[in-house]
Amino acid sequence: MLGTGERLVNEDVEMPVTLKELAARAQVHPSTISRVANHDPNLRIAPPTRQRIEALLRETEYRPNGVARGLKLRQTLVLAVVIPDVTNPFFAALFRGVEDAASPRGYNVLLCNTDGSPARQRSHLQSLHARRVDGVILASSFLKDPTVRRLRHQGIPYVLVNRFS
Incomplete structure (x- = not known):
């Protein structure tokens, strides 16, 4: 005891x-x-x-404790890159560039692979919102994608990459 x-x-x-x-x-x-x-x-x-x-x-x-710090400062120092295909060299280079820019500034970067599935993308974004990431880099978002509206509504800063109309 x-x-x-x-x-x-x-x-x-x-x-x-x-x-x-x-x-x-x-x-x-x-x-x-x-x-x-x-x-x-x-x-x-x-x-x-x-x-x-x-x-x-x-x-x-x-x-x-990063979690405690994040709660107090409302900043997690975590970014996320959401891509459709982790094996695509373009997206590998994109992730590397984001990480190279973010790391010296104290940010960690999460990688989320959707395999081009809107349902998987939605699931990743819900999880990222729950984890209170500081920003999302979203690759291959279609012009009429409701995801963009959702990110804006949730107040999550985002950047769209490789966007199609």
């Missing part, structure tokens, strides 16, 4: 350390840990305290 404050340890999977645990170890408030971890330029903190926290962050390999 676990006592208060004990963690269940799995030999194969190491659970990430929490802000609360780090704060207790550093004897500071969790928000101070968060602000140091996220390099908040407005944080005023004594240099020895900052150094102690930074050492603790390195020691524990702490990484801020």
